[in-house]
Amino acid sequence: MRLVPTILCGGAGSRLWPVSRDLHPKPFIRLADGQSLLHKAFLRGAKLPGVQEVLTVTNRELFFKTQDEFKEVNEANLPLSYLLEPFGRGTAAAIAAAALSVEKSHGGDALLLVLPADHLIEDQAAFAAAVAQATRLASAGRLVTFGIRPSAPDTGYGYIEANGSDVLRFVEKPSLETARSYVESGHFHWNSGMFCFSAASILREMEQHAGEVLSAVRACITASRAATGSNVTQLELDADTFDKVPNTSIDYAVMEKAQGVAVVPCDIGWSDIGSWNAIGDLAIADTQGNRIEGKAVLYDVSNCYFRGAGRVIGAVGVANLVVIDTPDALLIADKSRSQDVRHVYAQLKAEGNDAHKIHNTVHRPWGTYTILEEGPGFKVKRIEVKPGASLSLQMHHKRSEHWVVVSGTASVVNGEQQLTINANESTYIPALCKHRLANDTDQELVIIEVQSGGYLGEDDIVRFSDTYGRR
Template structure:
């Protein structure tokens, strides 16, 4: 049986702010070994026996960043395919799109293994054994979920009451007392949010229990744009028809209604990395119970998790805190309150503060830019363009730009002129001029951009032509 892992990469990861942002969500967070949670999910699927393709469902704004992440670790030759959403409609729509797309491509006998992009599994062998057991159940038409054997009363997870592979009921996130009761009974498992089923089994049960979602997703797919190339496939969902897909989770829409659901109990070192406490548990503690990543100086500190990105952090006379320092935002929280970090994120979003959405370094299809400083009427950026990449042909109404090349060579369109700008040279782009920046070389192009004008927002951009489809 052909097996295709399907990675769901959505959500903001608001409980892991300030490292996680809307444009840099939790799956892109890098752990101490240098790999992101997304890369670990990709490798988890790619290393399963017989896997030749991995399908990822994500927001189209994250596509190019995600493709770069996969390229870093994909040394197995696995084909990467994508379904790109214009906005989220929850997991039922995503799973339906995957099932319908794979039915078109391979038929209804193919098996899907639905994985989250932001989970951590430390025991690959146990994971493979669980998948093998799930495939056996899926072949008989069952919808299979993976239940994690609980080792503590956890209030942040849903639970499954089970008898062997038989699901008795799904339970919402409980109170602490109820969670302890579940753990003591030995009958309950954590609901991991991972699933396995054949395309035929999935579509048949969705047709019974959530036909509106299935039908609307099929209409959307019929109107969507498909692109294929060497080693990749891509479906960009039609925005207007995707709005018509009812919004629901696969748990509520299908798994909790179907009579064909089985569970595979697992012990495989699973964590959903849902808070800074979960992240801190991945680091080794010192003699005072502190876990530290980055350049820190501690004095009379106990039981803290401290993470610093670039700056020295001094901590004196505190206990049981989480301190996360990034170039543009600082989080200080009591360890017992890390689930409430999402409330800080929500307040920033409600105020329209950029810190909920962007880091100072922002990834684009062509490379990155970093905001170095800004003030009244000016902004400084460091721009890095990958070899062979180019920005869109664009224009700004309210700002002019000076470009100074630090290393490499730039090919510049400035109004009606086309010119090459070498290291230590510069050019000036007046407001209202159509312009484009390209790196024609084989090394990274690094330049400093000085913006000046009455309005310097990122939305002051009109694109006329773009090789990445953003015009």
């Protein structure tokens, strides 16, 4: 059996703002054990028998961030492949692209195990047993979904009605009364969004039920560019042709219409981590029902969840709150309204406020930068450059920059000059000057950058060459 775990990594995670942002979505959130949801998705797939490679479908803006996550946990050095979307087009498009890729690399009888990157599964042994059952059904040509045995009526999930392993129908999120009747009947399962099928089977069903999606994805792949490196393959999907792919889910496009769909009912400690309440429940409660990640000092406080990012949180005389503190945003919510956090995210996005999109610390393929302070005409950043990494050769129209090396050694192109700058040394980069910052050592490089000028936006960059293929 050739099994290819296929991780779908994206989304905004708007219900988990302010930790989740457009460029730091839910899969990258670290839990109390230090692992991200993406770490856990990779490991649960990689530990299974028969795995040939791990395939990930993600936004191209998240590619290097995803690579860094996998480097932390890919101890077996499994081959990795990536399909990089310019923007989201729903799970039908992502799975069509993945199936075409797997068919080409491993043949039509290879099995895809589709795993959303933002779910939590706490029982690996039960998960492996469910996958073993699913692969037997998928090897026989069935399209297989995983149904979670419901612990209580819940209106936040879709449901699957089944007779044994045979799916009778998929149901959208029901009312509470309907959900209660589903649970009492014993014939319904929560729809987990995980699937298993052979590349040939899903492509055959897509040809029949979602031909427009499949043909558009095929055209996109033909127009796209691939790159192969050491143990890593990536295909950056062409934006112009991908824009023509219908935006729809695999459930609606195929699973609800196909005949002979199978379900594997399972009890695997599954959660879609859809709110701060769900994350808070993973932390250990104190005697007053409070759950704390970070540092909090409490007086007469009960049934609250506090998550901090360095600063001390103080609370007095409150109950049933969620308090999430990040360096640039603070969330305070009633625990019973934690699902409504998405409305704050939506308003920030509508206003064009960057707090919906990025954190003060922004990840780049070469390292990170953190905005320390900014005001009219100036911005101060802390820049960390990984060993052996370099920024692009670039120029700015509107701003000048002053670089001070804090630690490490910087290799700098400043106009016609090639400079080596050590700790406590600096250089000045005027506007319209070509420049590059690089770290040619095996130690991390840290600099402070002071920008000044009439416009300091990140889009004031003209790249002349870039190690990472960015335009």
